[in-house]
Amino acid sequence: EVQLVESGGGLVQPGGSLRLSCAASGFSFSSYPMNWVRLAPGKGLEWVSYISTTSSTIYYSDSVKGRFTISRDNAKNSLYLQMNSLRDVDTALYYCARDTSFDPWGQGTLVTVSS
Amino acid sequence: QAVLTQPSSLSASPGASASLTCTLRSGINVGTYRIYWYQQRPGSPPQYLLRYKSDSDKQQGSGVPSRFSGSKDASANAGILLISGLQSEDEADYYCMIWHSSAVVFGGGTKLTVL
Numbered sequence: 001e002v003q004l005v006e007s008g009g010g011l012v013q014p015g016g017s018l019r020l021s022c023a024a025s026g027f028s029f030s031s032y033p034m035n036w037v038r039l040a041p042g043k044g045l046e047w048v049s050y051i052s053t054t055s056s057t058i059y060y061s062d063s064v065k066g067r068f069t070i071s072r073d074n075a076k077n078s079l080y081l082q083m084n085s086l087r088d089v090d091t092a093l094y095y096c097a098r099d100t101s102f103d104p105w106g107q108g109t110l111v112t113v114s115s
Numbered sequence: 116q117a118v119l120t121q122p123s124s125l126s127a128s129p130g131a132s133a134s135l136t137c138t139l140r141s142g143i144n145v146g147t148y149r150i151y152w153y154q155q156r157p158g159s160p161p162q163y164l165l166r167y168k169s170d171s172d173k174q175q176g177s178g179v180p181s182r183f184s185g186s187k188d189a190s191a192n193a194g195i196l197l198i199s200g201l202q203s204e205d206e207a208d209y210y211c212m213i214w215h216s217s218a219v220v221f222g223g224g225t226k227l228t229v230l
Contacts, residue, residue: 035219037161037219037221044208044210044221044222044223044224045153045155045161045210045212045221045224046221047212047218047219047220047221050219059217059218059219061218061219095160095161097161100214101151101163101166101174102151102153102161102163102212103163103176103177104160104162104163105160105161105162105163106160107160108160
């Protein structure tokens with residue numbers, strides 16, 4: 001069974017940092033590009049970042065560029081999102097999703113930025 | 116003007132059909148894009164439904180019923196998700212998505228109510 005499990009969310013003060021992880025299982029992780037997407041309270045889905053299979057191609061949304069860093073470890077079947085200089089507007093449920101079709105999605109990990 | 120515009124809400128009766136639209140911003144030609152559609156039920160992660168570019172370039176998500184289908188209205192510069200034989204379980208938020216200029220764009224989502 002294909003499975004994506006996010007972790008690492010929590011409560012952090014504005015200006016702080018968090019590192020999210022996404023553990024993949026049930027498929028050949030190294031063969032698929034991956035994405036991070038977030039869902040803020042009362043808002044719609046917002047794409048955050050994309051990484052290719054070998055990490056050679058990386059894209060970010062304008063809202064996180066320069067603050068967030070996506071990475072992956074194919075040996076560990078894991079995807080990461082390092083989030084620095086967090087703002088209250090970054091409060092959201094963060095999902096990882098497989099492939100350019102975003103199929104499937106994990107259950108998400110909640111990030112709350114508040115003082 | 117947003118890249119992708121979806122009506123915020125739509126209501127339809129059980130057994131009826133619902134047509135959800137995703138209008139591309141003027142200057143972005145719907146004919147050149149694959150339109151992806153996702154369903155998100157309350158408390159659950161988004162689920163990939165299908166993608167549609169043309170009748171010869173389309174894909175149904177794994178396990179997604181055939182009563183979910185995609186199309187385009189070139190005159191309106193819009194992608195369409197048609198749900199036939201509406202069921203109570205179809206009540207959810209629906210998002211369209213495109214890949215545009217090395218980034219991913221989601222529409223604002225349509226809340227479908229089945230009553």
